[in-house]
Amino acid sequence: MENQLNSLKTAVYIVGAGPGDPDLLTVKAQKLLSTADVILFADALVPEQILDLCRQDAEIIRTADKTLEEIVALMVERVRSQHKSVVRLHSGDPSLYSAVHEQMQMLAEANIPFEVIPGISAFQAAAAKLKVELTVPGLVQTIILTRISGRTEVPTTEELTTLAAHQASLCLYLSARHVENAQAKLLEHYLSDTLVAICFRLGWPDEKIRVVPLNQMAECTHQENLIRTTLYIISPALLPTSGRSRLYNPEYHHLFRS
Known part of the structure; x- marks a missing residue:
């Protein structure tokens, strides 16, 4: 039972996929995609090439045609009833225009642990x-x-x-x-x-x-x-400009360069 609880400590990962290039995923995002049991991805906004990083036997759920309530219900059911790890894959960074606020609220209300993984905006x-x-x-x-x-x-x-x-x-x-x-x-x-x-x-x-x-x-x-x-x-x-930071200016002294 203790091992089972530990495996569920973080059951849902809300992952930022970046703007589109799979090479711009964070290392943590790549690791999660390669190990998660279930991937819910915003198929209208995230390139399918990113799914090549997932396990071949992972369950892939497209969400472009689903409501927030349907998406959260799927995540809760996979975690609570099937004890699976879930990645909710968003485009860009979850902190910007991703409708992630209400997802986190609903997961918290359902007592489903989650973690947010940032992405490049x-x-x-x-x-x-x-x-x-x-x-x-x-x-x-x-x-x-x-x-x-x-x-x-x-x-x-x-x-x-x-x-x-x-x-x-x-x-x-x-x-x-x-x-x-x-x-x-x-x-x-x-x-x-x-x-x-x-x-x-x-x-x-x-x-x-x-x-x-x-x-x-x-x-x-x-x-x-x-x-x-x-x-x-x-x-x-x-516009082309000649502005220069003082940080590396030879006349600028700081803690690491006297």
Whole structure:
């Protein structure tokens, strides 16, 4: 009985799959996928190639057509009745726009132990692809992750116009269907020639990245027929710059270099 309880100590693993490239999974995520009995994966958002890492005899459950209640009921049943280990595989990082909050609440209410494994978010993968740092000394030191109001409302204090006023590196998720509105709000504070990186299905075989001036953001989105799975990065850091951190400056002294 003690061994059984120990094996159930963490029964559900909520795992971030990253933006799409299987090579960007964390080592822990790969280990869990290779050993779990059951994988529930968001098949509309996670590439099937990632399933190649799973055990051949693992039960694979697709969840794109399921409600939250159905998904949680499946996890609870596999753990409680069948004593199986379960991976709930999400795209990106579970802490961002993943509907993981309500899953954790329902698992806790059902007394099902769970652990969250972070993943790389699209904005991080985008910066790597673009070969840019989004916090350049003397230029920009803040990153804002947000979305525009759509079917899910954004609190009034977080409206895009308000956030754009900071002129930070702004990463705009889940907004392709409302791109004209987003562009108009951004133009209230960013210059029209501010560069925008339009990033579609990062890490997938059909990945697209386009860099255009802000005033062409909506036009490019429509020309490329981008409706979903699109991230926009609006930032002065996309321009070539000579900004330099003080950390490695020979004139900067700190604890490890006198």
